[in-house]
Amino acid sequence: MLQIRDIHKTFHPDTPNEVRSLQGVTLDIEEGSFVIVLGTNGSGKSTLLNALAGSFYVDRGSIRLDEHELTRMPENGRARFIGRVFQNPFSGTAPNLTIAENLALASRRGQSRGLAMALGAAQRQQQHEAVARLGMGLEGRLDNLIGSLSGGQRQALTLLMATLVKPRLLLLDEHTAALDPKSADQVIRITAQVVARDRLTTLMVTHSMAQAVSLGDRLIMMHRGRVIADLSGAQKSRLRPDDLLARFEEVRRADLLDEAAAQMLAERFV
Amino acid sequence: MSLLLGALTLGLILALLGIGVYISFRIFNFPDMTCEGSYTSGAAVAAVAMLAGHGPLAATAMGMAAGALAGAVTGLVHTRLKVNDLLAGILVMTGLYSVNLRVMGSSNVSLSGATTLTGQAASLGTQMAGGAKTVQILGRDAAVGDLAVLALVLAVLVAVTALMLVFFRTQLGLAMRGTGDNAQMIRALGVGDGHMQVLGLAISNALAALAGALAAQYLGFVDISMGLGMLVAGLAAVILGETLVSGRKLAVLVVGTVLGALVYRLLIAVALRLGMEPNDLKLITAVFVLGALVAPVAVARWRERAAVRAAAG
Numbered sequence: 109m110l111q112i113r114d115i116h117k118t119f120h121p122d123t124p125n126e127v128r129s130l131q132g133v134t135l136d137i138e139e140g141s142f143v144i145v146l147g148t149n150g151s152g153k154s155t156l157l158n159a160l161a162g163s164f165y166v167d168r169g170s171i172r173l174d175e176h177e178l179t180r181m182p183e184n185g186r187a188r189f190i191g192r193v194f195q196n197p198f199s200g201t202a203p204n205l206t207i208a209e210n211l212a213l214a215s216r217r218g219q220s221r222g223l224a225m226a227l228g229a230a231q232r233q234q235q236h237e238a239v240a241r242l243g244m245g246l247e248g249r250l251d252n253l254i255g256s257l258s259g260g261q262r263q264a265l266t267l268l269m270a271t272l273v274k275p276r277l278l279l280l281d282e283h284t285a286a287l288d289p290k291s292a293d294q295v296i297r298i299t300a301q302v303v304a305r306d307r308l309t310t311l312m313v314t315h316s317m318a319q320a321v322s323l324g325d326r327l328i329m330m331h332r333g334r335v336i337a338d339l340s341g342a343q344k345s346r347l348r349p350d351d352l353l354a355r356f357e358e359v360r361r362a363d364l365l366d367e368a369a370a371q372m373l374a375e376r377f378v
Numbered sequence: 379m380s381l382l383l384g385a386l387t388l389g390l391i392l393a394l395l396g397i398g399v400y401i402s403f404r405i406f407n408f409p410d411m412t413c414e415g416s417y418t419s420g421a422a423v424a425a426v427a428m429l430a431g432h433g434p435l436a437a438t439a440m441g442m443a444a445g446a447l448a449g450a451v452t453g454l455v456h457t458r459l460k461v462n463d464l465l466a467g468i469l470v471m472t473g474l475y476s477v478n479l480r481v482m483g484s485s486n487v488s489l490s491g492a493t494t495l496t497g498q499a500a501s502l503g504t505q506m507a508g509g510a511k512t513v514q515i516l517g518r519d520a521a522v523g524d525l526a527v528l529a530l531v532l533a534v535l536v537a538v539t540a541l542m543l544v545f546f547r548t549q550l551g552l553a554m555r556g557t558g559d560n561a562q563m564i565r566a567l568g569v570g571d572g573h574m575q576v577l578g579l580a581i582s583n584a585l586a587a588l589a590g591a592l593a594a595q596y597l598g599f600v601d602i603s604m605g606l607g608m609l610v611a612g613l614a615a616v617i618l619g620e621t622l623v624s625g626r627k628l629a630v631l632v633v634g635t636v637l638g639a640l641v642y643r644l645l646i647a648v649a650l651r652l653g654m655e656p657n658d659l660k661l662i663t664a665v666f667v668l669g670a671l672v673a674p675v676a677v678a679r680w681r682e683r684a685a686v687r688a689a690a691g
Binding site for chain 2: 184185187188190192199200202203205209212213214219224226253270
């Protein structure tokens, strides 16, 4: 359903700040799969999600969602198919609008916006039910400004907003990284619920080994802009945090080995 | 009495501009200097149209269209050409100076002899008063003409305010508010944030142009420099308004802007009555706006200290 073909992205090319973020990523994501994306720092995990969402255009390669060619589609065009939750709890909601207004905005994702009233009585009722299902007691505060809510509450709402209109692809970019442990657990619980209930095709970037092991049916590990491991099915479900840590250690050692080998070769032959 | 009526009328006209500034400055966080040019454009286009024989209503509408166009240009320069927002507004405002001069033909255009909305209102008022020139209000003499013009501007303001408040509750209006509040979010929700900005600036400057067109008809002339300092006056209305009302809902803040505009013009009228020079008006304005900006912070700090003292003592 999602076909990513050999995408490359370099930031600030030909300058001292050059970052080769994606160096040839090819993936096929089936409909309904829940993919965890792990990786070392700077491995390109967030860049991959941003490339899919359209925050920038890739230098090379193509991105295809079913019959839609997304590669050159602008961000707000792709939003028709994609729901996003950002790492920053402040990125996904409008702080000076009420919860009800934020949800009203989210309910028109992918549709044109005209002069019809944004909030009707029937919609209010639906919003009340949807927010009540979060289990955070926010359904009585629909007319409060978002700015008065905590980070965990905002992320939960961002998740709700991203899935109010069922997206073909849900992108979660370390969405609990900036939350305290209790809020993070709550948001993860809600995430698992929503993804299972609507059978959403999901890509989730995380730094948490616990989350990587307990969620999802497929795990992708990235390093230096490439996919270096791809586990699914029984392989994925058998994983323990120790196994993941061992893999990270392997990668680190391979890196060091590369460096040591390069040094040795330089000393010998140069 | 006529000073009071005049201040109120100018205040209501300023309120129209204030709502426009509210849209660009508070909703879009866009410090829009274009309004100083579009205020004059509205006046210039409307005046030229009226002098050419068009009905004042159509002429005022043409003035608004000119303002909308100017705002759209600023929006496009900012969103498509990636020019900084303040600079985009300044560039368009500067260009409009020449455009307005061309439209006017000279630096000052008189509207005497033309059919204006204010003129029509005044004669309608005199008709309704049975031919009387003045009426008694609160024991003072008030010119019927002045009252009629005040009523006209009030009617326009009420209509515009109601329309704006309804608009910002529509899907499109809400999307515009969302764009100003969190552009990243609104893009992820499928809204073209560039388009929203262009549309928002067009609406904002159409209101500024409406204010200019009404001001020209009220004062009886268009002057090329009439837009100078209007952004500060508009900001004064918005900021004074936020100090005057409590609450952060849109309807409350828009009403606050109207009140702020009235208070601002009344304060100026008082200052003039107390003998201050009209040339000092800009300084007085700056002092007012500074006071309005500082007052909420000072009051909050004073309250804090009082609470600390009460808790300690």
